[in-house]
Amino acid sequence: MILLNYFEPETNSWQQISFARLPTQLSADARVWLNLNEATPEEIQQVLHRFAIAPTLAEDFSRQRHPPKLETQPDFSLLILRGYADPDFSEYSSSAQVNLLYSKQVLISLVRCQSASLLEQLTPKIAAGQSLIVTDWVKHLILAVSGSYLEKLIAFEDVLSELEDNMLQRGSDEQMALMMRYRSVLRKINRNLAYQKDIFADALYEEKSPLLNHFSGPDVRDFYEKFERLHSMTDLYYDQLSDLVEGYMSTTSHQINERMKVLTMVSTIFIPLTFIAGLYGMNFVNIPELVNPNGYYYALLAMAVLGVGGLFWFKFKNWW
Template identity: 35%
Template sequence: MLIKSDKSCKYGDQALIEVWQQNPTDKLWIDFNCHDRDEERLYLTKLGCHALAISDVHRDRHPPKIEEFDNFIFMLYRGIYETGTDLVFDHLQIGLFVGENILITSHARESISINKLFSEEGQKYLFKSSLTLGLRIFHYSCGIYLQQLFDFEEKLEALEDKFQEGGDDKMMQEIILYQSRLTKLKRTFNYHRNIGDELKVLVSDDDSSIVHISDQHTVTDVHERIERLLSLSQMHYDICSDLINGYLSVASHQLNATMRVLTVITAIFIPLGFLAGLYGMNFDYIPELKVAYGYFYLLGFMALIVVALIVFFKKKRWL
């Protein structure tokens, strides 16, 4: 995408690079989409990109980062190839080389944000500056994350209401799964926050030829969106933790109540079992065996023990 000084726009292939090199005041966006890496490396090297930055963008997996070089600001972040439901994202590593009048994007698969902005919507941002367009690509990806978190918030509220009616193991497995996904998102957003913090520093740097004070609003907007993503993911994570802890507490309380009842029953039957075992022994001489009403006396005594223990447990509030 080549934007001329008269705001006219051209789309094309690598031939536009030569056109831009003849008039570097024009604005150029080069998007390497699923491109051959050797050929891409050759182009990036000719355009003045640093070899280490090129190696980072060609890695299959690299933590998001931002670095400033002589001619470019290099940003690497986790974009989105495809979204699912319930915080499921098919992540995509996107590299941005931001020059004074040039933006280069590199990604191994289709990107939702780049496909969205490689159109008339992206032309107005590129005309302002290459950094504005690069930040808007980043901003759009953050917006997709944000919408998914908003949708998840409604589901989480429904889970909370359902939990009040009575949780079960299946619900806990679902919540633990969400907590795991939120942990991964928090890790990504923490990396992105570092990018936002570094951009704010670059805006205040008078020596930077790429980032200007006019970009402060865009940088602040991106930084605030990243902070919101981080705070929302942390809040949802805390809610999931509270639900899990609440379920475990309720389950523990129910288990304690059950064990208390079983313990009381055991305590009642121990003396009864002792008396039954005592008079069940096979000795020839047991004096009580000759008592005419000994059987009834023993049953009455056993009943008295049961009543006395029940009264005792009631007073102790164990029942």
């Protein structure tokens, strides 16, 4: 189903009309917003054909998954963004895909989002009796996409601090697995943010950037700074998690080394004792010490001296 909102300049009001009633020629003051969230593939193609969208733009716009990008043709611009739809960073099911085709009068939006609250934020608001320019809607959507990351990144800072305290006091394999899961999610969203940051970074340094045809320089800089800050925050949190993982691995490795050191010392002490016991346990007739009435005690004394001497040697070397 195609949801079409049409601003009629003569009545100065918004109307929801069917796609068939859309005028062939739009007046200069008319505004059109086509919401294709619930449209079928056939209806999407019908809309794209109606506005003569270039095949390359139409193909990218229709895809369910596409990396963030900006592409411009003479009449329409294509902007693809990705928001974060999951409640936190413990899982990454899918992004909120925001596909926008816009001109000075027309906005065609296709938003695929599993979160009802985020979907509401990604829906432009139309005030009764007010004629908003299309770039205001696009600006609202860009800010909503950046906000979908910012809110969760700010909340994650407290989670990370608590996790760091727990790891320093009583680290566990369960917390280690949680940190690895967080790192995986942050790495994925970091890629999305890098794409989106580069879109606006390129616009800042290109004098003829297509974004500057619709947005002012301060607006584009604001978009870039928001996504650059988000990208830096994910880098920072990822590095902090990596430090915690490495710290836990180092602590675990140190604990294992301490246990192995104790086992090694015990083995080193008992090796000569085992040798003496094995030597006099051999079944040979001619072993001189077998006929010595005090041979048993001499053997025990030798074992005791070797064992205690080994302990003193380890203590002298500060090995324990």
